[in-house]
Amino acid sequence: MEDMTVSFHHSPSDSNGASGNWPFSGHVNELQHDHQMGNSSIDDQNYSYYSDAGGEPQGMIKQLRIHPVTEEQLINEVKEIHTGLVMVEKKCIEIDRKQAQSKTELSQRQWQTLVSLHRTLLYKHHDFFLASQHPSAGPVLKDLADKYAMPARMWRYGVFSFLELLRQKLPGSMEYMLDFIYLSYSMITLLLESVTDFRDTWIECLGDLARYRMAVEEFDKRDRELWAGVSRYWYNQDENQENGRIQHHLAVLARPDILQQLFYYTKATISVRAFPIAFDSITKLVIPLMNMQSQKGNLTTSFVTTHAALLMQAPVDEFVSRANVFLATLQNEISQVRRxxxxxxxxxxxxxxxxxxxxxxxxxxxxxxxxxxxxxxxxxxxxxxxxxxxxxxxxxxxxxxxxxxxxxxxxxxxxxxxxxxxxxxxxxxxxxxxxxxxxxxxxxxxxxxxxxxxxxxxxxxxxxxxxxxxxxxxxxxxxxxxxxxxxxxxxxxxxxxxxxxxxxxxxxxxxxxxxxFFEGAPTEDNRPSIxxxxxxxxxxxxxxxxxxxxxxxxxxxxx
Structure with a gap:
């Protein structure tokens, strides 16, 4: 099974993932009101009642009067949601950490409880995003999700940690892992449509989820290729192609094409936002090929082994030998350069x-x-x-x-x-x-x-x-x-x-x-193949x- 890469590295300010003092705690008590977000009052006089005689209406029904959601209502709503979110988040962190260290097999009921708990955390995050990004919210309220890294927290504690636990407990946890992947995929797709300020984050999360689904598919090759394609689709949708982490993900999906893997891994190392872990991934890719004889192998193999000699700082004679084999092979096969x-x-x-x-x-x-x-x-x-x-x-x-x-x-x-x-x-x-x-x-x-x-x-x-x-x-x-x-x-x-x-x-x-220059450029799926x-x-x-x-x-x- 493939090694999975953590997509987010943000850690909340305390050990349990809570965000510390909530910024509105100092003045929320002054904003007392009787309404909850989304509630509205409708006066009786807005209706014209049916008469007792014949049941005919006395007049046209007026348009109902709806009170807009106020900033105070949103502040209280977000505060209430976050309080519940932190409680569930702490519980998820505690249980995931404990079960990751335990070798005891969980019962069906225990798995169902864990899935339900993490589902609740995802729902809490969904409610938080909808409330804090509401059209009536002010700049301070809208900035909270970014300020407290809520997308990263949702992925790390609501999805990633539990997926890693499920993966650790395979094959007994397969059914629950598939269910949770589909649940998370649906939830994040919904966020992609409704909370567009974090579009790149949701796209990367969807790519990661599809990659998990691909990784656990060990029997059906077509399903595996299907989910690899889905994951690749999402990563290529990301507008932030300067992120080396995305290139590293694409390298994993390129297996078993070693040239594509080497390309994406090396690109990750020199991206604007370089991904240093890619250096180790290159090493793991090329070392097994170092034992191959320089005189054998095709064009791609000779090229990758030449880079292996560079990367491993092999003696100059070995590097020159491998480089000459590659250049001679390239000279002979140059007319067959593909793609x-x-x-x-x-x-x-x-x-x-x-x-x-x-x-x-x-x-x-x-x-x-x-x-x-x-x-x-x-x-x-x-x-x-x-x-x-x-x-x-x-x-x-x-x-x-x-x-x-x-x-x-x-x-x-x-x-x-x-x-x-x-x-x-x-x-x-x-x-x-x-x-x-x-x-x-x-x-x-x-x-x-x-x-x-x-x-x-x-x-x-x-x-x-x-x-x-x-x-x-x-x-x-x-x-x-x-x-x-x-x-x-x-x-x-x-x-x-x-x-x-x-x-x-x-x-x-x-x-x-x-x-x-790349603004409005077509995505990979929309570019002509010829x-x-x-x-x-x-x-x-x-x-x-x-x-x-x-x-x-x-x-x-x-x-």
């Missing part, structure tokens, strides 16, 4: 992660590469030009350990030797996506002089120039590729390319894309535009 060339994008993305030493804070590039939350400015370009022209100050003299420098050199060599093989396939459109993201990476490096000065000698500039010249077609819009602005074509052309979604969320790629001609035209313009941009700040080749 409309996207397989090559996965190779390059993993290699870029290796350059950053898989997100390690001790990596050389992690120190040199200045990440920005904005697009490159004229100041960035001027800094790059000064470095190239020699007008800048002396090169970065920061001292690094020999090991860190060696690992950077190995990863960079693997990256650009892979690119050399791809650049040799002039005329093969399947290589364009890989070349595109490679050039995007080089462009981002050029805007960071301290970073590019280490890698500039390894970039195959001559081959790159030859490849770019082959991309010019009669339909090339010269003004687009020479303009400083990001090359967006006409409105009839999809602005996002398939590979954009693969490098989206990686920390280095933020410098490449314009602000709000690329049209317009996609290829847009991709060629991107590559040429990047070539011109790089040439403006680089002395190694010109436009």
């Amino acid at each position: 409309n060339g996207q397989q090559g994008v996965l190779f390059m993305s993993c290699n870029i992660s290796a350059i950053f030493h898989y997100g390690s804070k001790y990596g050389v590039m992690e120190t040199d590469f200045t990440l920005k939350l904005r697009n490159p400015t004229a100041e960035d370009r001027l800094s790059a030009i000064k470095w190239v022209s020699g007008a800048s100050t002396a090169a970065n003299h920061t001292t690094y350990s020999d090991l860190s420098s060696q690992l950077l050199f190995r990863a960079s060599s693997l990256t650009f030797h892979t690119l050399i093989v791809m650049l040799g396939q002039v005329g093969d459109a399947n290589m364009h996506p890989s070349v595109h993201i490679s050039m995007a990476f080089v462009w981002c490096l050029m805007l960071n002089p301290a970073a590019i000065q280490r890698l500039e000698p390894l970039v195959p500039w001559s081959l790159l120039a030859t490849y770019l010249n082959s991309l010019f077609d009669p339909d090339t819009i010269i003004s687009k590729i020479e303009d400083e602005s990001f090359p967006l074509l006409d409105d009839s052309t999809a602005q996002q390319l398939p590979e954009d979604f693969l490098i989206r969320g990686q920390a280095w790629s933020r410098v490449y894309y314009p602000e709000r 690329e049209g001609y317009s996609t290829e035209v847009a991709r060629r313009h991107r590559c040429l535009w990047l070539g011109v941009r790089i040439a403006t700040v680089c002395s190694s080749y010109s436009y």
Whole structure:
């Protein structure tokens, strides 16, 4: 059974999960009233009664007068709900903790009681969210759910802890685990529709629940694949693709495709919000493959074992041997690159992660590469030009350990030797996506002089120039590729390319894309499975535009 990953790590301020002093306790007593939330009074005079003679109405019934819910009513309602919620939450924490340490099998009645208790906690949370997010609620009331991490508490104490207990007690708890998964799934789906402020949280919870359902399905392969697809659907709906934890979840769902797993794990390490646990997951993935002979295995296996040698800091001879096997295999099988060339994008993305030493804070590039939350400015370009022209100050003299420098050199060599093989396939459109993201990476490096000065000698500039010249077609819009602005074509052309979604969320790629570039972008299920001609035209313009941009700040080749 797969290892499950905790999706939330928030801990309430006390050991029992309670939130401490409730902010309204000081003044709620002053807000005395006789109404409960949602109640309204209807005066007798609003009705016209039927007469005794003939039963005919004396007149039309007026519209009923409904009193709106007031802020005071909502405050009292939320306070009352939270008091009950904390009581049930404490009980759930206590029982889950006790049963997790016990090896005693629970009876049917005990399981039913536990399911009922956790169901009650979910209902309490549902009521809390509806009351605190009511349209009549003020800003302070609406902020309570976020301030006290109520979504995280609901998941951790209402769902996750109990699911882990149920999983621990398998197979005897299977029936109750399935029932509780379906119950939680229904409740969170309801919250997704009614409490939209926490949409990304609910989406991740639904993905996690579907992943649990997949994990416990050990007999029906079709059901397992179905729930894996459901989980993947929810994770891809998440608008916050900068979250490395989501990428880690997608890696788990990618089994047994080791290339997809390595891609998502490595992406998790260099996401804007990196997920450090992914480093250990990469290690567990690649170590079993280290015993395979370098001369055996297919393209994917040789690639993953090369990364294993990098990750495990194998002797340089072993790394070179494995890298040469991969590059030779790639050269022989380059015409069979699958997924409309996207397989090559996965190779390059993993290699870029290796350059950053898989997100390690001790990596050389992690120190040199200045990440920005904005697009490159004229100041960035001027800094790059000064470095190239020699007008800048002396090169970065920061001292690094020999090991860190060696690992950077190995990863960079693997990256650009892979690119050399791809650049040799002039005329093969399947290589364009890989070349595109490679050039995007080089462009981002050029805007960071301290970073590019280490890698500039390894970039195959001559081959790159030859490849770019082959991309010019009669339909090339010269003004687009020479303009400083990001090359967006006409409105009839999809602005996002398939590979954009693969490098989206990686920390280095933020410098490449314009602000709000992915706003309104189609989800994975809504993207065309077959690329049209317009996609290829847009991709060629991107590559040429990047070539011109790089040439403006680089002395190694010109436009």
